[in-house]
Amino acid sequence: MAGMEKERPIYPIGMVQELTGLTGRQIRYYEQRGLLKPARSGGGRRLYTPRDVRILLEIKAALAGGASLDALRTRAGRQFPASATETASLAQPRDLEVVRNYFQETRGPTSVYPIDHREQLIETIDELRLKGGARRVRRGEKERGP
DNA sequence: GTTCTTACA
DNA sequence: TGTAAGCA
Numbered sequence: 001m002a003g004m005e006k007e008r009p010i011y012p013i014g015m016v017q018e019l020t021g022l023t024g025r026q027i028r029y030y031e032q033r034g035l036l037k038p039a040r041s042g043g044g045r046r047l048y049t050p051r052d053v054r055i056l057l058e059i060k061a062a063l064a065g066g067a068s069l070d071a072l073r074t075r076a077g078r079q080f081p082a083s084a085t086e087t088a089s090l091a092q093p094r095d096l097e098v099v100r101n102y103f104q105e106t107r108g109p110t111s112v113y114p115i116d117h118r119e120q121l122i123e124t125i126d127e128l129r130l131k132g133g134a135r136r137v138r139r140g141e142k143e144r145g146p
Numbered sequence: 147g148t149t150c151t152t153a154c155a
Numbered sequence: 156t157g158t159a160a161g162c163a
Contacts, residue, residue, distance in 0.1 A: 014148065024149080025156060043163070045149060 011048040020056045030059055033069050 013024050020027070030036055031046075036055060038046040063069070 012149075023156075025158085028150090029156080043149085044151095 011050075011053065013046050013048070016048045016053055016056065019053050020060060022056060022060060027056065030056070030069070035059060035069065 011019070013027060016022075016027060017024055027036075028046075031038065036048075036052055038048045038052055041047055059069075
């Protein structure tokens, strides 16, 4: 069945860094914050599944869109990430373009990201942008950095 | 050589 | 978050 592929823990953190473009520090930090729980090898090494990689990419995109780790952690408690709609909803209306741009232009890291999911995400974002109207960023409002 | 934990700028 | 130290 679709979505029932084997998700064996196989990637060492170094590989995950290459796949996501995140630093080991960030990856471990997100785990510390409860967004991930990778398996461990006998020697204590972290082993990530393809799903873990997707989750990290979701986090990266959501964070770029202005979402907070706490907001993401709330979702993680259940079945993070879930859907494209949910990912898009994590971003602030004014930052939807940032998230959309990420999924639209990102190359390497998305080699492990389901293309259909990405396209669905972009469509969802476009819908939200239209529905939410062309809300503009208020001048003087605090910006979020990486 | 790679990853891990802890700690500090 | 980055980086360094000291291990496994």
